[in-house]
Amino acid sequence: MVTVFLRTHQPCTGTEVLMGTKLERIAEISATTPKPEFTSLYHLINAEMLMQCHKELDGKKAAGIDRVTKAEYEEHLEENITNLVERLKNKAYKPLPSLRVYIPKSNGKMRPLGIASYEDKIVQLAVKKILEAIYEPRFLNCMYGFRPNRGCHDAIKEVHRQLQNEWINYVVDADIRGFFDHMSHEWLMKFLGLYIKDRNLLWLINKYLKAGVVAEGVYEAGEEGSTQGNIISPILANIYMHNVLTLWYKFVVLKETEGKCFLAVYADDFIAGFQHKSDAERYYTALKERLGKFNLELEESKSRLIEFGRYAESNSRRRYGKKPETFDFLGFTFYCGKGRKRGNFCVKLKTSRKKYAQKLKGMKEWLYANNDLPVKELIEKLNKKLVGHYRYYGVYYNGKKLGSFLHFTQRYLCKALNRRSQKKSYTWDGFADMLKVYPLAKPKIYVRLF
Numbered sequence: 001m002v003t004v005f006l007r008t009h010q011p012c013t014g015t016e017v018l019m020g021t022k023l024e025r026i027a028e029i030s031a032t033t034p035k036p037e038f039t040s041l042y043h044l045i046n047a048e049m050l051m052q053c054h055k056e057l058d059g060k061k062a063a064g065i066d067r068v069t070k071a072e073y074e075e076h077l078e079e080n081i082t083n084l085v086e087r088l089k090n091k092a093y094k095p096l097p098s099l100r101v102y103i104p105k106s107n108g109k110m111r112p113l114g115i116a117s118y119e120d121k122i123v124q125l126a127v128k129k130i131l132e133a134i135y136e137p138r139f140l141n142c143m144y145g146f147r148p149n150r151g152c153h154d155a156i157k158e159v160h161r162q163l164q165n166e167w168i169n170y171v172v173d174a175d176i177r178g179f180f181d182h183m184s185h186e187w188l189m190k191f192l193g194l195y196i197k198d199r200n201l202l203w204l205i206n207k208y209l210k211a212g213v214v215a216e217g218v219y220e221a222g223e224e225g226s227t228q229g230n231i232i233s234p235i236l237a238n239i240y241m242h243n244v245l246t247l248w249y250k251f252v253v254l255k256e257t258e259g260k261c262f263l264a265v266y267a268d269d270f271i272a273g274f275q276h277k278s279d280a281e282r283y284y285t286a287l288k289e290r291l292g293k294f295n296l297e298l299e300e301s302k303s304r305l306i307e308f309g310r311y312a313e314s315n316s317r318r319r320y321g322k323k324p325e326t327f328d329f330l331g332f333t334f335y336c337g338k339g340r341k342r343g344n345f346c347v348k349l350k351t352s353r354k355k356y357a358q359k360l361k362g363m364k365e366w367l368y369a370n371n372d373l374p375v376k377e378l379i380e381k382l383n384k385k386l387v388g389h390y391r392y393y394g395v396y397y398n399g400k401k402l403g404s405f406l407h408f409t410q411r412y413l414c415k416a417l418n419r420r421s422q423k424k425s426y427t428w429d430g431f432a433d434m435l436k437v438y439p440l441a442k443p444k445i446y447v448r449l450f
Contacts, residue, residue: 114227
């Protein structure tokens with residue numbers, strides 16, 4: 001165990017460079033020390049760091065409960081930052097409750113999000129930088145969500161590689177019920193306290209957890225969870241999953257497993273694969289107990305153990321007379337297929353049914369809402385949306401779904417243009433001629449799996 005003091009004194013070569021150096025030093029210590037104890041971190045949240053965080057924040061984001069925007073805060077920036085530093089130093093700083101808003105989910109329900117006040121966003125970003133410096137070197141490679149230089153496609157490719165190349169025959173497809181809303185504050189603070197011995201920084205993080213939200217004018221205290229939408233929530237979620245799931249997998253599950261296995265985690269979404277059914281069943285049973293210990297539970301209706309792999313199709317057809325089961329992960333459906341040339345086993349992907357329907361519905365609504373735009377401008381904006389869709393869903397094997405998405409988008413576009421007046425503006429031939437002048441972006445595969 002190594003206790004680390006970080007009151008560094010070095011010549012300033014620029015605020016960003018100096019702060020980056022200090023954070024890099026923290027990351028270096030965290031990476032090379034088995035059990036570091038960081039005792040002096042709070043002082044890093046100074047005027048220079050807060051000013052840098054202000055510069056990095058997006059001014060176009062929605063305002064919080066106090067309705068203060070970045071532009072308004074910037075009008076008296078130096079005075080505001082000085083006042084903020086003083087309140088942080090004296091522990092007179094008190095985060096405001098987040099403003100609760102709702103966005104639609106693919107299942108028709110609404111997802112609650114919180115919008116912090118602008119000043120709270122500044123401080124949260126500073127805390128996030130410190131936590132990332134400590135924990136990024138300690139997170140396992142199986143974690144992909146909300147991490148620098150990692151993303152959904154990295155997780156998807158790793159799951160595909162494991163299923164395609166390794167002897168994986170069973171998949172545990174699990175879903176945690178309301179993960180962000182049910183993280184235990186007590187456990188989270190214990191996890192943070194393993195490495196962070198700075199009571200002031202822990203006090204600040206706890207303040208955020210307890211700040212609560214305001215929904216439709218009614219205040220709701222923060223008794224558990226971390227509000228989705230807040231800058232600090234993703235890193236806190238990763239720290240929680242790191243301690244609850246991935247470390248348990250590394251030090252317990254791997255030792256008890258007889259055959260091959262893997263784990264891929266993206267925030268609260270994760271997939272576990274096993275060679276032997278007995279290992280998969282033992283993991284699935286133990287997983288429920290493990291999550292329950294930390295105030296979490298599986299969504300039983302969305303969690304299951306399935307046979308999946310090179311023998312799944314033959315076994316499924318022999319036993320049940322049907323195709324093998326599939327599973328969804330990060331908007332894609334993984335299914336057992338065959339190669340075109342040799343007919344050998346092949347793991348394939350396509351846009352999941354739920355995500356496809358959701359994205360197509362969103363496109364239709366957008367076209368109908370913007371059908372009064374000049375045709376040239378409408379097509380330009382539409383192409384940006386199409387390219388955005390292709391960049392995410394343009395994964396090898398998914399060409400058919402991309403083509404289908406473009407086809408229905410064209411149909412909705414024609415209908416949207418013809419809604420401009422009582423009389424139809426375009427026949428199908430006229431619409432086709434218009435597309436020759438203003439063509440739509442064609443599907444493209446952006447992500448190769450091997």
